[in-house]
Amino acid sequence: MPPKAKFIIKRLLAGVAMLLGLSVLVFLLLRAAPGDPVDAYINPSAAMSPQDLAALRTRFGLDQPLPVQYLAWLRAAITGDLGYSLQGTGDAVLPLVLSHIGPTMLLMGAGIALAVVLGISGGVLGAVRRNGVVDLLLSVVAFLGISSPAFLTALVGLYVFAVRLRLVPTGAMLTPGAPFALGDLLAHLILPAVLLSIGHTALIMRYTRASMLEVLNADYVRTARAKGVPEFSVVARHALRNALLPVVTLIGSTIGLAIGGAVFIESVFNWPGMGLLMVTAVRARDYPVIMGAALVIGAFVLLLNLLTDLAYAAVDPRIKVG
Amino acid sequence: MRRRTVAKLGLSSLLLSATGLTLPAQAQDLRTITGGFDVGPGGMPGNFNPMTATAGFTWLSLYFEPLITYSAELDKFVGLLAKSYEMSADQTSYTFHLVEAKWHDGKPFTAEDVRFTFDLARNAASGSNFAARLSGITGVTTPDAATAVVKLSAPNAGFLDTITKVMMLPAHAMAAIPVADIARNVWWSTTPIGTGPFKFNRYVNGQYVALLANPDYRLGAPKVDRVVNRYFENTAGAVAALRSGEIQFSYVESDDVPNFRADKNFRVIEGNSYVVNYLGFNQEVPLWKDVRVRRAVMHAIDRASIIKSIYGGAALPANCGYVAPAFVPSGLDPYAYDPAAARTLLEQAGWAKINGDKPIALITYYNTPQAANVMAAIQAMLAQVGINVVPRIVDVPTYNATVYAAKPDFNAFPLVYAGLQNGPDPSGINIGLNEKQIPPAGANIMRIRMPTVTTAFDAALAETDAAKRPTRYQAVCKAMNEELPWGTLWVTSRYGVVSNKLKDFTWVPAPAGGPYDAHAERWALAT
16 A cells, blocks of 8 residues: 555544544533533523423433433434534534535635735835835734734724624625625625734734845845846845745634634624534534534544645655655 | 736725625515514524424514414403404313414415314423423314314413414424424424415525515515514624614614614614513522511612613512512512611521621523623622622523522522513413422422412412402412512513614514514515
């Protein structure tokens, strides 16, 4: 068997073991939290008898011992059946989770793309116009972006652009009841994506500026200028390429941070992504959805890690897999 | 220079296209009312099965209908699918005469549907919340297609109130679904049919539900083509959508009311929440056995100040577990704010020996900033007379897991700040106060064993003569006021805000969202 195939199989097997461990951990954490789905279901101001509650627990299988509950879930999960949501419609978990991944990817992708474009452009501009008015303005903007908590920017942005100026809708991904239209999607996307990108833009801008300043003082840049290379080429081709290396590392870690930010933004804007799904599920102690979502997210992360390792090996011949 | 101009143009066009392109989607041909019908405590977003609903009836009753419902004033029963009804002399048989109505698929609504619905609703295997409350039904007979007779094993004064929430279901469309699968069957959220003014159209998970007008509705075709119920993660989102004109109605918190009152584009609907907030004294701990201690607590709390300063006047003092005027007698002790009297009562009861200044947990599931202020005020006021309570605000599942535990730790909830729906018929609070309702039989979670209260409730529940019921419940109210099984505090107002674009719109902040006679077929949009 080729070393690469052996490596992939080994990683996949390790991934399965990790997912199993993850499922046990999430299962135990959920059971350790106070209250179960039935406790979340009861309206405290509309009392129900303990007999009715016991009947509900029996219906949901919550009256079984924990190992029995876990093994029943695992047995079904192996066959691809992640169970059914315990909330309202009782949707199947797997399609439910999968249907929420797309919106989150869209929001995160748009937010990160905006952050990268605006952050790098601003950083380069700030470095080139060092200590000038533009640099000063950009620095102020960056500091404001870094120091503004996400909940504040989200709520202020919602109030100003959606409520006061009515430039964009206040929430959701599409106008309820309307047929799909790309413009409608973009209109709903732009504000949460911009707000999600603010902190990351500011961070990337500062990193880019610092990195560019270092590179712009390097000997090879001075040499390029001395050779009469046009300033645009000096900045774009010679300096920026080298300055971007640490920024690329930062962008990588930004993706992880953006997931956390997306959870909050999704709640404020009712964006139908994984964040909103998880928040709702945790509030309702919807065990199957939380377990399913954790499993699917875990599988995605493991798969992405594997693909990243393979990609490293593909682009850099010095790295060997297997 | 040219590059800068191109960049500016690009950004501008992106923003313009994103905003401008929404116009075709929003400019719809259908006359649509969009609202946050499941926002707030009367809502139950994501629930489509009326038999498992503990709230959300404002929305559900747009396409399902019960036999009878409450009037919009919540003061009497009115017929919906039953044009009239009568009770037998022995009060164990109700005969319902049905209207001529059609299901949304065109099939006729008949007495067989009534029998099917009641059989399902009283069968616990269907997951019905009504199983216990309808357990007294011995059978439903159908002398003809337009008459249904419900027989009870014994008189039940709360029967009519209970069936206002029992939505009629189509036997022909549901009979094939196994009973055990009904509770969570996909039918509810995909192809449900009712008899109401609107027909189910579409549900987008977690986002919205859309209904279309039922042109064949027996009381007339609706004046709008569509009603959309948008889901919001929190009330603030709904308020933002209301202000921006995206929706025309939503429940709002009282903090938002002054702004809407000042805006001529909106109309504020105010109503009684029918939920009395109370301090629940856990009788399994030795703190509250002496009624003088409970009375001291009441005298120590300046309810008028809390109502004025924290609720902005949007609440009324409650001197027993309900506030419907017909059921509240005159001459109740108002427990006026009197810290000196509270200290005297505590001294007489020997509070120093009972507890002294040891901390007492005050647990609640109300987790709004307003509730936190109320808890802080109660803590400060009780501290003034020597009762040291420590508020603990938890989420609903944590609260329920604590108080409903099979083997509860009573020291974890010696005192609770809670609320219980009473509504137009006070019989609903029996479950939380009658000694016979101590778990596992009922939800008397504070383990109240007060014979006068229990006796008064038993007499009221057994009274099926409508003329005598107010007197019976006045006796319950008096017993509650004297014995203080709960320290009843106030009943707050609830608010809905309607855009002026919405005409002939009826909404009532009823407990559980109703149902009530909303006449949704009359709802219209200003042209």
